[in-house]
Amino acid sequence: MKLAMIGFGQAGGKIVDRFLDYDDRTNSGIVRAAIAVNSAKADLMGLERIPQDNRVLIGQARVKGHGVGADNELGAEIAEEDIDEVQNAIDQIPTHEVDAFLIVAGMGGGTGSGGAPVLAKHLKRIYTIPVYGLGVLPGTDEGGIYTLNAARSFQTFVREVDNLLVFDNDSWRQTGESVEGGYEQINEEIVRRFGILFGAGEVTGDQEVAESVVDSSEIINTLSGGGVSTVGYASEGVELTNGGGLLSRFTADDGGDDDLDAANTTNRITSLVRKAALGRLTLPCEIEGTERALLVLAGPSEYLNRKGIERGRKWLEEETGSMEVRGGDYPRGEPEVAAAILLSGVTNVPRIKRLQQVAIEAQDNIEDIQAESEENLEELVEDDEDELEPLF
Numbered sequence: 001m002k003l004a005m006i007g008f009g010q011a012g013g014k015i016v017d018r019f020l021d022y023d024d025r026t027n028s029g030i031v032r033a034a035i036a037v038n039s040a041k042a043d044l045m046g047l048e049r050i051p052q053d054n055r056v057l058i059g060q061a062r063v064k065g066h067g068v069g070a071d072n073e074l075g076a077e078i079a080e081e082d083i084d085e086v087q088n089a090i091d092q093i094p095t096h097e098v099d100a101f102l103i104v105a106g107m108g109g110g111t112g113s114g115g116a117p118v119l120a121k122h123l124k125r126i127y128t129i130p131v132y133g134l135g136v137l138p139g140t141d142e143g144g145i146y147t148l149n150a151a152r153s154f155q156t157f158v159r160e161v162d163n164l165l166v167f168d169n170d171s172w173r174q175t176g177e178s179v180e181g182g183y184e185q186i187n188e189e190i191v192r193r194f195g196i197l198f199g200a201g202e203v204t205g206d207q208e209v210a211e212s213v214v215d216s217s218e219i220i221n222t223l224s225g226g227g228v229s230t231v232g233y234a235s236e237g238v239e240l241t242n243g244g245g246l247l248s249r250f251t252a253d254d255g256g257d258d259d260l261d262a263a264n265t266t267n268r269i270t271s272l273v274r275k276a277a278l279g280r281l282t283l284p285c286e287i288e289g290t291e292r293a294l295l296v297l298a299g300p301s302e303y304l305n306r307k308g309i310e311r312g313r314k315w316l317e318e319e320t321g322s323m324e325v326r327g328g329d330y331p332r333g334e335p336e337v338a339a340a341i342l343l344s345g346v347t348n349v350p351r352i353k354r355l356q357q358v359a360i361e362a363q364d365n366i367e368d369i370q371a372e373s374e375e376n377l378e379e380l381v382e383d384d385e386d387e388l389e390p391l392f
């Protein structure tokens with residue numbers, strides 16, 4: 001499906017930048033327009049792919065291009081004040097060619113965390129196409145203020161969008177790497193997963209001869225109903241029949257009379273689906289209780305078959321308990337077979353519960369510290385009060 005992506009804040013901008021790169025590399029055609037919004041000029045300048053004209057600096061009057069320093073209330077305020085500037089950039093894109101908006105933001109900072117929900121609310125008032133969010137949760141070691149920001153932003157963002165897709169940095173961070181290097185890899189993991197999902201609804205031309213290609217309305221229907229979504233993914237390298245040089249661990253179903261080949265393909269697909277659902281999700285959670293799901297099998301068409309996808313879909317129905325599990329293929333020329341599973345409307349998410357608990361503790365702590373420091377300041381000032389006249 002075709003998306004208008006808006007990266008809000010530093011993380012949001014960088015991830016949308018990577019989506020553009022992914023789109024070019026894989027010819028997916030999912031990014032119809034890409035916009036970056038930030039209160040920090042330097043962050044906008046650091047982007048590589050998003051066109052200069054689509055980079056919107058907000059809050060200049062308040063923060064002079066220096067960012068909001070993880071103050072997400074200020075982030076929300078400047079987004080509201082400068083929403084017309086963001087709208088001007090959106091006015092330049094052909095929204096009638098777009099299936100949905102995707103607002104991408106890190107939820108632990110200030111600009112994206114505060115601004116993304118404001119933009120979602122604004123877009124929903126104006127447009128009839130769905131507005132989705134892709135929210136990135138901070139690592140638990142980033143500290144109380146990031147957790148508090150994320151918990152507050154999450155609560156608001158999920159209410160304002162048609163569906164909130166979540167990626168949790170905490171379960172993806174790698175030890176022993178620089179933060180920047182670590183994010184590069186993490187961002188690649190993000191675009192690969194969401195790229196396959198959204199790319200599935202963008203199959204065109206002769207690829208459509210495949211039997212059960214996923215359609216963008218199936219993605220929209222899976223996301224409709226709202227709530228929180230997570231994505232599972234697994235892949236295996238294959239040899240392209242037109243001469244790719246990869247070791248084949250996946251047996252091609254060449255469509256001939258070879259039942260064994262077909263059975264092999266089916267079995268491989270089924271185990272790939274299990275790996276994707278039971279492995280690391282973008283937001284770890286219990287898959288049981290998921291309201292709706294979509295299974296996408298991507299790969300060269302000779303490695304896909306309807307029976308495998310149908311079996312994978314049935315298995316997902318059993319595991320999630322959902323009666324609304326869709327499935328289909330996404331034929332493409334990459335030398336791998338990949339299963340991406342969108343689990344929409346997940347309810348059993350211990351990470352979110354914990355995030356909210358820690359945020360409440362952080363909020364209480366901050367209030368205590370504030371009260372204490374006000375008292376301390378009063379004591380400090382009172383000591384001099386008898387002797388000194390106030391200025392006014």
Ligand SMILES: Nc1nc2c(ncn2[C@@H]2O[C@H](COP(=O)(O)OP(=O)(O)OP(=O)(O)O)[C@@H](O)[C@H]2O)c(=O)[nH]1
Nearest residue numbers: 009010011067068070106108109110111112138183
């Ligand atoms: N996945 C991912 N997460 C990132 C990246 N950069 C920052 N983050 C996360 O996003 C959060 C910070 O948000 P930023 O986007 O840097 O902040 P901002 O929205 O620009 O807001 P301010 O800098 O406070 O004005 C951190 O908690 C990180 O967890 C990135 O490139 N990829």
